[in-house]
Amino acid sequence: MATSTVENYLKEILVITLEEDVAKVPMGQVAKVLGVTPGTATSMAKSMERDGWIRYFPRVGVSLTKKGRKLALSMLRRHRLLETFLVETLGLDWSEIHVEAEELEHAISEKVLEKLDEFLGRPRFDPHGDPIPSKGGVIQQLASKPLSEFKKGAGVRIESIVDQDKEFLHFARKSALVPGQIFKITGKEDCADAITLKTPKGKILNLGYRSAEKILALPCEA
Amino acid sequence: MATSTVENYLKEILVITLEEDVAKVPMGQVAKVLGVTPGTATSMAKSMERDGWIRYFPRVGVSLTKKGRKLALSMLRRHRLLETFLVETLGLDWSEIHVEAEELEHAISEKVLEKLDEFLGRPRFDPHGDPIPSKGGVIQQLASKPLSEFKKGAGVRIESIVDQDKEFLHFARKSALVPGQIFKITGKEDCADAITLKTPKGKILNLGYRSAEKILALPCEA
DNA sequence: AATTATATTTTGACTAATCAAAATACTAGA
DNA sequence: TCTAGTATTTTGATTAGTCAAAATATAATT
Numbered sequence: 001m002a003t004s005t006v007e008n009y010l011k012e013i014l015v016i017t018l019e020e021d022v023a024k025v026p027m028g029q030v031a032k033v034l035g036v037t038p039g040t041a042t043s044m045a046k047s048m049e050r051d052g053w054i055r056y057f058p059r060v061g062v063s064l065t066k067k068g069r070k071l072a073l074s075m076l077r078r079h080r081l082l083e084t085f086l087v088e089t090l091g092l093d094w095s096e097i098h099v100e101a102e103e104l105e106h107a108i109s110e111k112v113l114e115k116l117d118e119f120l121g122r123p124r125f126d127p128h129g130d131p132i133p134s135k136g137g138v139i140q141q142l143a144s145k146p147l148s149e150f151k152k153g154a155g156v157r158i159e160s161i162v163d164q165d166k167e168f169l170h171f172a173r174k175s176a177l178v179p180g181q182i183f184k185i186t187g188k189e190d191c192a193d194a195i196t197l198k199t200p201k202g203k204i205l206n207l208g209y210r211s212a213e214k215i216l217a218l219p220c221e222a
Numbered sequence: 223m224a225t226s227t228v229e230n231y232l233k234e235i236l237v238i239t240l241e242e243d244v245a246k247v248p249m250g251q252v253a254k255v256l257g258v259t260p261g262t263a264t265s266m267a268k269s270m271e272r273d274g275w276i277r278y279f280p281r282v283g284v285s286l287t288k289k290g291r292k293l294a295l296s297m298l299r300r301h302r303l304l305e306t307f308l309v310e311t312l313g314l315d316w317s318e319i320h321v322e323a324e325e326l327e328h329a330i331s332e333k334v335l336e337k338l339d340e341f342l343g344r345p346r347f348d349p350h351g352d353p354i355p356s357k358g359g360v361i362q363q364l365a366s367k368p369l370s371e372f373k374k375g376a377g378v379r380i381e382s383i384v385d386q387d388k389e390f391l392h393f394a395r396k397s398a399l400v401p402g403q404i405f406k407i408t409g410k411e412d413c414a415d416a417i418t419l420k421t422p423k424g425k426i427l428n429l430g431y432r433s434a435e436k437i438l439a440l441p442c443e444a
Numbered sequence: 445a446a447t448t449a450t451a452t453t454t455t456g457a458c459t460a461a462t463c464a465a466a467a468t469a470c471t472a473g474a
Numbered sequence: 475t476c477t478a479g480t481a482t483t484t485t486g487a488t489t490a491g492t493c494a495a496a497a498t499a500t501a502a503t504t
């Protein structure tokens with residue numbers, strides 16, 4: 001049985017490998033996303049390797065074993081289903097759900113999760129637009145990319161917001177930068193580090209690259 | 223901030239003081255309900271006293287401080303609201319909800335709890351019939367009533383014995399008719415003026431109405 | 445290649461929670 | 475009152491998870 005600390009480590013390692021498409025995650029990064037000192041991450045890596053959750057390559061990083069990946073996917077499923085529940089059923093604010101789900105995901109049993117999934121109508125995407133892994137651990141990977149990588153004139157549909165920062169999420173929602181929303185990229189100035197978006201209704205929006213990188217989108221008809 | 227272990231100790235101490243109407247709970251009982259060794263309960267008592275959750279009287283027992291009682295009531299509220307949710311909304315089986323709520327109660331925030339309460343229509347009793355403490359920490363005590371007034375099939379928990387007659391008290395104790403004891407009413411014959419009770423262990427007990435009127439009980443799960 | 449900077453690991457220490465088993469205090473019966 | 479039995483506390487040890495700071499390895503720069 002994994003402790004909830006172990007569950008957190010596994011989930012974060014999975015998210016990094018999915019997002020950055022790397023095989024091994026360096027210890028520094030593990031320490032950073034989990035908010036612990038590097039030494040702590042190293043000692044956790046050792047005990048998690050001892051228990052068969054991960055493989056640990058000294059001075060290089062860690063990767064998930066089959067067993068570890070399975071649990072990590074289960075945690076991601078819990079997290080995203082809970083976020084969906086918190087928004088859809090309880091009406092919580094978008095910006096609050098991450099923290100709440102972070103706690104609940106360790107306490108909810110497989111049985112309750114299944115009931116919840118059924119109650120929610122077996123959703124396949126969470127409120128951020130991120131895919132919810134199936135019960136069997138299959139996760140649908142989207143070929144979405146940051147807004148900053150689209151060309152001028154392209155039509156895009158927002159898929160997800162990468163950043164979990166409360167203020168940024170709040171701003172995003174205020175600006176209709178939410179999953180499913182469609183925009184046209186009307187301007188792109190590399191020198192000015194700025195992108196201009198336009199909604200189908202004609203509303204104009206300006207974003208810096210720093211922000212545009214945090215918003216993933218798929219190409220679509222404008 | 224209390225750890226979830228501390229939350230569990232507080233909640234169990236509260237439940238005992240409510241059910242048995244005592245001021246101090248002996249360490250042996252604390253150890254038993256929490257499933258730990260007596261030594262563990264003692265050392266927890268000391269550290270919880272240090273942190274102001276309880277008062278610890280060596281060789282006697284513990285009682286809740288104002289701060290401890292407040293948190294204990296909040297835990298009881300969480301627990302009972304969650305049980306209600308699990309039964310009413312997700313349709314879990316009655317026999318499963320306790321264990322599930324036991325885990326979730328430590329992970330759910332005040333904010334989510336309020337939303338859940340609202341979603342459930344602010345219920346005042348949980349599926350077992352136990353009262354749900356209000357947000358402000360007020361718990362409605364159920365008015366107990368004589369055994370003779372329950373219906374056949376009801377689950378009851380003995381609250382008190384009205385009669386002070388020595389012989390009757392002796393008989394009551396021999397028959398396990400003591401506060402806290404749980405029975406199911408398996409038979410009720412108005413004509414024969416008789417009630418049949420059954421303990422969880424299957425022991426059968428017959429009482430006449432004259433006696434049944436002297437025993438006060440609360441509804442509870444059988 | 446030598447030096448500097450950065451990332452990682454080690455070491456030693458700490459807290460919370462637990463157990464087993466020995467020691468102690470209390471209680472009830474003879 | 476003395477003793478036997480029960481309840482409680484102590485003691486010493488263990489595990490998980492953490493930090494700070496020193497030590498070490500690797501990478502980058504001159």
